[in-house]
Amino acid sequence: MLFPHASSGARLLSAAVLLALLGAGLAALALRSSSPRADFAFTGGGEVRSLDPHAVTGVPEGRVVRLLYEGLVRRRPETLEPEPAAAKSWTVSPDGRTYTFELRDDARWSNGDPLVAEDFRFSFLRLLDPQTASEYASALWLVEGAREYTLGVDAKGVEVERDPARVAIRSLEERKLELRLEAPATHFLQVLAGPNFVPVHRASLDAVRAAHPEAWATRWSRPENLVTNGPFRLVERRIQERLRFERNESYWGARDVALRTVDVYSIESWSSALNLYLAGELDWVDGAIPTSLVPELIGREDFQNRPYFAVYFYRVNVTRPPFDKREFRAALATSLQRSEICEVVLKAGQKPAFSFVPLGIGSYVPPKTFGESPEYARKMLEAAGFDPKDKAKRPRPLELHFNTSEVHRDIAEVAADQWRKALGLDVRLRNQEWKSFLDAQSRLDYDLSRSSWIADYADPSTFFEIWTTGNENNRTGWSNSNYDDLIAAARRERDTARRLELFKRAEQILMYELPCIPVYHYTTQNLVDPRVGGFASNELNEQDPRLWFWRNDEELSNARTNRELEGRRVPSHGPRAGLHARGAAEDAK
Amino acid sequence: MMRFLARRALWFALTVWGVVTLSFLLMRAVPGGPFSSERKLHPTIEAAVEARYHLDWPMWKQYLQTIGPLNLDEHGAFGDGRDIFGGILALDLGPSLQLRDVTVNEIVAQSLPVSAALGAVALAWALGLGIAGGLVSALKPGTRLDRAARLLSTAGLSLPNFVVASLLVLLFAVTIPLFPVAGWGAPKHLVLPGFALGAPFAAYVARLTRAGLLETLSQDYVRTARAKGVPHWRIVLRHALPGALVPVLSFLGPAAAGILTGSLVIERIFCIPGAGSHFVTGALNRDYALAMGVTLVYTVALYVLNTLVDIAYALIDPRVELDGEA
Numbered sequence: 001m002l003f004p005h006a007s008s009g010a011r012l013l014s015a016a017v018l019l020a021l022l023g024a025g026l027a028a029l030a031l032r033s034s035s036p037r038a039d040f041a042f043t044g045g046g047e048v049r050s051l052d053p054h055a056v057t058g059v060p061e062g063r064v065v066r067l068l069y070e071g072l073v074r075r076r077p078e079t080l081e082p083e084p085a086a087a088k089s090w091t092v093s094p095d096g097r098t099y100t101f102e103l104r105d106d107a108r109w110s111n112g113d114p115l116v117a118e119d120f121r122f123s124f125l126r127l128l129d130p131q132t133a134s135e136y137a138s139a140l141w142l143v144e145g146a147r148e149y150t151l152g153v154d155a156k157g158v159e160v161e162r163d164p165a166r167v168a169i170r171s172l173e174e175r176k177l178e179l180r181l182e183a184p185a186t187h188f189l190q191v192l193a194g195p196n197f198v199p200v201h202r203a204s205l206d207a208v209r210a211a212h213p214e215a216w217a218t219r220w221s222r223p224e225n226l227v228t229n230g231p232f233r234l235v236e237r238r239i240q241e242r243l244r245f246e247r248n249e250s251y252w253g254a255r256d257v258a259l260r261t262v263d264v265y266s267i268e269s270w271s272s273a274l275n276l277y278l279a280g281e282l283d284w285v286d287g288a289i290p291t292s293l294v295p296e297l298i299g300r301e302d303f304q305n306r307p308y309f310a311v312y313f314y315r316v317n318v319t320r321p322p323f324d325k326r327e328f329r330a331a332l333a334t335s336l337q338r339s340e341i342c343e344v345v346l347k348a349g350q351k352p353a354f355s356f357v358p359l360g361i362g363s364y365v366p367p368k369t370f371g372e373s374p375e376y377a378r379k380m381l382e383a384a385g386f387d388p389k390d391k392a393k394r395p396r397p398l399e400l401h402f403n404t405s406e407v408h409r410d411i412a413e414v415a416a417d418q419w420r421k422a423l424g425l426d427v428r429l430r431n432q433e434w435k436s437f438l439d440a441q442s443r444l445d446y447d448l449s450r451s452s453w454i455a456d457y458a459d460p461s462t463f464f465e466i467w468t469t470g471n472e473n474n475r476t477g478w479s480n481s482n483y484d485d486l487i488a489a490a491r492r493e494r495d496t497a498r499r500l501e502l503f504k505r506a507e508q509i510l511m512y513e514l515p516c517i518p519v520y521h522y523t524t525q526n527l528v529d530p531r532v533g534g535f536a537s538n539e540l541n542e543q544d545p546r547l548w549f550w551r552n553d554e555e556l557s558n559a560r561t562n563r564e565l566e567g568r569r570v571p572s573h574g575p576r577a578g579l580h581a582r583g584a585a586e587d588a589k
Numbered sequence: 590m591m592r593f594l595a596r597r598a599l600w601f602a603l604t605v606w607g608v609v610t611l612s613f614l615l616m617r618a619v620p621g622g623p624f625s626s627e628r629k630l631h632p633t634i635e636a637a638v639e640a641r642y643h644l645d646w647p648m649w650k651q652y653l654q655t656i657g658p659l660n661l662d663e664h665g666a667f668g669d670g671r672d673i674f675g676g677i678l679a680l681d682l683g684p685s686l687q688l689r690d691v692t693v694n695e696i697v698a699q700s701l702p703v704s705a706a707l708g709a710v711a712l713a714w715a716l717g718l719g720i721a722g723g724l725v726s727a728l729k730p731g732t733r734l735d736r737a738a739r740l741l742s743t744a745g746l747s748l749p750n751f752v753v754a755s756l757l758v759l760l761f762a763v764t765i766p767l768f769p770v771a772g773w774g775a776p777k778h779l780v781l782p783g784f785a786l787g788a789p790f791a792a793y794v795a796r797l798t799r800a801g802l803l804e805t806l807s808q809d810y811v812r813t814a815r816a817k818g819v820p821h822w823r824i825v826l827r828h829a830l831p832g833a834l835v836p837v838l839s840f841l842g843p844a845a846a847g848i849l850t851g852s853l854v855i856e857r858i859f860c861i862p863g864a865g866s867h868f869v870t871g872a873l874n875r876d877y878a879l880a881m882g883v884t885l886v887y888t889v890a891l892y893v894l895n896t897l898v899d900i901a902y903a904l905i906d907p908r909v910e911l912d913g914e915a
Contacts, residue, residue: 046870047688049687049688049689050688050689050690051690052689052690055689057626057628130633130634130636130637131637131641133624133630133634133635133637133638133641134634135626135628135630135634137631137634138631150631150633150634151631151633152633213664213671213672214660214662214664214671214672214675215684215692217684217689217690218684218690218691218692218695220690221690238699238862239688239691239695239696239699239700239862240699240700240862240863240866240867241773241860241862265860266862267771267860268857268860268866269857269858269860271858272770272771272857272858272859272860275758275762275763275770275771276770276771276772276860278763278770279762279763279766279769279770281769281770281771281772433873434621434873435619435620435621435622435625435873435874435875436619436620436621437621438621438625438626438627439620439621439622439625440620442625442629451627452627472629472630472631472632473628473629475629
């Protein structure tokens with residue numbers, strides 16, 4: 001007994017008081033001082049994996065990198081053409097292999113240090129270093145000596161010393177950087193405009209590494225240690241909650257950046273993001289909208305869906321019979337009714353895909369490929385040696401493999417049903433949780449496996465490399481030397497028209513061989529306040545945060561008139577309550 | 590009392606060791622690694638990352654590194670000695686493999702108080718509403734009030750908490766904007782999620798209170814008190830209720846466990862940066878360090894809570910002797 005003399009009522013009371021105190025203490029601990037709402041708040045999904053621009057891959061991470069950092073070039077949001085960023089100009093040598101960049105004289109880091117060519121050299125080498133573990137290191141292998149530097153082996157597989165001096169990146173002068181490519185690459189500037197090819201501040205990184213040899217990665221990205229060169233800088237990070245950014249006054253173009261603060265929220269659930277948007281807590285929600293909500297959003301002024309350079313497809317394991325027969329793969333590809341999947345399941349304007357590469361990337365026009373025809377599909381099935389009517393000649397049951405998700409299941413069910421109806425195939429669904437799914441896919445433990453591929457930049461090469469022999473993203477067992485040769489030739493080709501022609505021929509092979517069955521091309525799905533100006537709408541769904549601003553009433557009504565001319569349905573009222581009130585307050589400031 | 594605590598401490602150490610070993614083995618037994626993604630890494634690069642997190646070490650060495658207290662890598666006790674300690678015994682849960690900028694210690698330090706605050710509010714709702722509801726039911730058994738309270742508690746028990754949460758958001762955040770739809774930072778953010786999380790437990794507490802009170806009210810000592818002319822409210826609150834609450838108290842242990850581990854869904858719906866979502870994403874992303882860290886923290890929290898409940902048990906019921914426990 002602890003308190004033998006206390007009455008039972010007193011004991012009960014003391015227990016209740018203790019519990020209440022505990023609760024109050026914890027609540028006080030957990031509820032942190034809440035800072036006022038930022039000028040602009042958005043979410044791109046869950047927590048960003050890292051703020052290290054050389055270690056990240058995802059779309060949400062890319063958005064954060066664009067707030068914090070600035071590369072040599074960026075893409076103009078409307079046209080996706082490269083334009084000067086930290087470099088004010090560049091020249092390309094007549095042989096198309098040497099790029100010389102002249103940095104801006106007024107480009108500075110957030111701590112005031114000047115941004116110099118050496119920063120880029122250091123950063124590109126860091127990106128290439130296998131210790132950095134960048135998934136995009138291979139994108140920079142266009143540079144002479146870069147591949148050897150990452151892999152430690154030369155083209156013939158002989159081990160070589162990893163020497164930074166052998167990588168053809170040189171700082172010629174304080175603000176002059178030279179990159180020499182292995183072969184001319186017309187899309188090099190497109191690659192460089194990506195979020196991974198930005199500089200990091202060497203002095204602050206080295207200081208943190210020296211002080212914390214084990215935990216440098218976790219110290220470096222803290223607001224007090226992180227030095228960046230982009231339009232915004234990090235001021236606060238709350239894990240699984242939000243990142244707060246403030247305008248970087250050292251940024252050379254800070255005078256033209258309208259927003260003073262930006263919040264990036266980490267929100268896992270789309271419907272919660274929608275609720276927060278409707279309540280005015282978020283100004284932009286970017287992400288895959290649950291298909292059940294699409295019909296409600298599709299007519300709204302603040303819902304923007306545009307073609308997106310991304311493709312949804314099924315990988316075909318060509319090492320397993322009956323998928324080793326091209327005719328069988330063709331039967332599957334031609335018997336799929338893609339418009340049913342787009343219209344019944346997805347409903348957000350996605351386009352049926354008859355080519356792997358989406359329409360309109362660069363000036364690439366996909367070749368004429370297969371069409372949809374159940375009769376043709378049946379003919380192909382027979383050509384592969386099967387006959388659904390004959391029990392002995394019926395193909396074995398197939399397995400359609402996808403990662404656990406409602407929309408993938410819906411699509412798989414429709415596809416399985418179509419294949420059953422058209423070809424009499426017995427298609428079974430097999431879903432796996434994401435990591436097990438990826439593991440099975442890379443071990444080629446599947447028949448047909450769902451996949452998607454999103455363009456990194458606005459050039460068709462971003463869709464072609466993965467199907468070359470031995471590429472780690474091939475994951476189908478497919479290999480075709482003609483295809484490899486065409487892609488290798490396109491890599492070296494300097495003439496745009498001839499290069500596109502090579503890609504076209506490569507895609508013809510790909511879509512004849514069909515190691516992948518394209519299903520649809522994605523659309524972007526942005527829910528964004530119409531009052532947000534400077535919001536880009538392009539096929540990479542790429543934003544330039546420097547351009548964002550809040551429209552006043554006049555600007556809003558002009559924007560609406562212009563959009564009406566484009567033939568969009570525009571309601572006469574604002575999309576959500578409180579919008580105008582807040583806008584007015586904004587104007588008054 | 591001291592013997593009780595000593596025995597508990599011993600069992601605590603054994604439990605934690607068991608949980609750690611089991612999660613270590615289970616995490617590595619499932620297919621897929623922490624660095625697999627749709628865009629696959631080049632094998633050379635993948636090997637370099639795995640080496641950074643010591644995933645290239647033999648299993649026994651990784652296990653020893655996880656347990657601690659000595660750091661075994663090149664900066665550790667047998668290396669250049671710049672970072673001698675590490676592992677669970679050194680209270681160092683290591684860097685997260687998925688969220689590369691943060692350590693698991695930082696994640697736990699940021700998210701655990703949040704989950705605890707949410708859990709405390711949920712528990713407060715559960716006890717407050719549950720006991721009040723049970724009291725009302727037991728005092729007027731068979732009346733409409735009783736039936737209404739019992740209907741509500743059945744509803745509370747049978748509705749999953751995400752349904753309750755969605756209804757609450759619809760009612761009290763969207764239709765009548767009393768509370769924020771989601772988010773974290775102010776006390777007002779705690780009300781709806783706390784209620785949604787606590788609702789099923791409130792329902793159960795109400796049932797326990799009602800049953801317990803009906804039983805104690807029919808006991809001889811209550812009749813004696815009545816015969817002595819003790820006022821009705823005093824009989825209920827001082828004589829009957831404490832005895833009736835013993836089952837509620839013993840339910841607090843499981844309830845705390847349920848609230849802690851069940852907070853995941855509520856945290857997602859209300860965008861609360863608590864530990865629940867790390868528990869799940871850690872496992873899903875094969876973030877060995879994070880999954881291990883959160884599992885460990887949950888184990889410790891549940892063990893401590895259960896021990897506290899046992900102590901409270903003795904506080905409220907003089908017949909319970911802690912040291913006499915078999």
